[in-house]
Structure formats: C-alpha cells, structure tokens
Amino acid sequence: MGTPYNVLFLCTGNSARSLLAEAVLNREGHGRFRAYSAGAHPKDTPHPYTIDLLKSLGYDTSFARSKSWDEFAAPDAPELDFVFTVCDQAAAEPCPVWPGQPVTAHWGVTDPAAATGKESEKRLAFAEAYRMLFNRISVFVSLPITSLDRLALERRVQEIGTLSQAPESA
Template sequence: MREPYNVLFLCTGNSARSILGEAIMTREGAGRFRGFSAGSRPSGQPHPYAIDLLTRLGHDTAFARSKSWDEFAGPGAPKMDFIFTVCDQAAAEECPYWPGHPMSAHWGLPDPAAATGTEAERRLAFSDTYRMLRNRITAFVNLPTESLDKASLRARLAEIGRDTTPAPTE
C-alpha cells in the first residue's frame, strides 16, 4: 500500500483558506491524502471564525496553527506530492524550492478573513469558502491519480481550480 499523498495548501497569512483546505483534505482524503497548510507571511494564528466553523463541522482543529511555508522547504520536512495556492497573492510570489518537485495548481478563492459586513455576513464568507474548497478537494481526491499521466493530471488540477460551483449545503 502506498503512503498517503501529502498535499500543501498555501496562502499568504495561513489563517483561513489554507487552514480550511488542510482540514478538509485530511478528512476527505480518508487516509489516502494528508493535508498541510502554510503561508508566505503567516499571521501568527488561525482566524477564530475558521476554527469555529471547523469545530462546528466536526473537524479536529488540534493541527491548526499559522506557519511559514519555509517549514516545508527545508531538510526533514515531509515531501509534498501536490501544492495548491488558494490566494492570488501567494500564487504570484516566488515560492521556495520544493523537494521532489510536487505537482502544483492555483485554486484561488476570495479571502473570507477580508469579508466585511455583519458578523453573520463575515461568517457566511467562511462557510462559502469552506464549501468551494470541499467541492474542489472532493473532485481532486476522486481523480484516478495513479492512472493519469502527468500532463492529464496537471490539466485536471487546473480545471478543478477554475470550478466555482458551490458544493451542496450539508
């Protein structure tokens, strides 16, 4: 049996989108994929609305901390198989060298931490981001990764990143 694929979600602050991606990947990956997250300029802590949402949806949040992407580029770091940027700013930045040359794609999403309005509207932004990420991650973990050639897999990852269809509400 193959070791789980390691999947890194990158954002600038590593406080919301990438943290959500890590949690969803770990759950949806069901032992076949393992989620990680990091930021180019970590905020220092996960956004409280992200943690609250994950907790309400039954995710274990013990993993959640805001960390630098440098943690995953150095010696002794887990080897990544896939890297997804979830914010446009991080996608435009020069990334560190990733050992093993993982496959990457940009899955840009609006930043729920930047949402304005009432508390309910701001929390809704987190829920929307969660649903979009879950939809993309579910599509990804159901790909026949072992049987797709690299070019086909790369095309499918890009296609998933362009999908803006919201997942069904739980």
C-alpha cells in the first residue's frame, strides 16, 4: 500500500459531524486514508454526545478536539487529497485555499447538535448522523480511486453526498 490519502471533513463547529466522519474513516479506511476534521468557527470542545457515541461504538476518542480549518491551510499542513463539507453552513462559507488541489464534495448531514426534545431524541439524532456518515464513507472507501480519472472521481464523490440509505448489497 502507498501513502494514505489525506481527507479533511469540515463543518461549522467541528464538534459533531466532522469528528464522527474523521473517526469512521480512520477506522474503516484500514490505513488507506488519514482523516482529519475542522470547522469554520470551531466550538471550544467536541459535543459530549459525539464522544459518548464514539466510545459506545468502540472508537478511540483521544484524537477528538475542535479545531479551525485554518490549521489545514497553513504552510506545514498535510497536502489534502479530498475535502468534504458535511454541513450546509460550511459549504456556503468561503473556504481557505487547500494545499494539494484536493477533490471536493458536499456531503450534507443534519446537525445532531441542533436536535431538540428528550435526551433520547437528541442522542438518536447523533446516531442517525453517524449512520449516514458511516454509509457514505463505506461507499467512499470502496471506490477504485487509482483507476478513476479526476472528473470521474469528482462525480463519484459528489454522488456519495446524495446517499441517505444504507449501501445496496451486491
């Protein structure tokens, strides 16, 4: 296996969706990908339900911290291969210039931190966001990246952003 692909997931607060995606890709990518996350306007800390959910699913959460996307536009930042926005607000913001001319796509997911109601309903919103991201990332890691030209790859990752159900069985 060659050098892993560097993937950055963006949302506004970097406290829920982008952190979930970072955790999933780092585990499900089996070393082929190195995932990061950041936010346009990061919160002070990750949302506690994000950490609770990841721990309950057996993820190491020591990586989890809310950080600015400016860290990934700095001269010493990793060269990015893919950048995915996972919230509509971050997708609408003017993004920094990313090193490496990455393939970009919008994979919008409803903000679980905005859920209202009982605690169980709020936690369910986090589980639903996780499920949607897990499904999309499962499709992404199965793409034949090295055999697709850039335009085909861009189209495929954009299509993944429209998936809302579990991937079809072959």
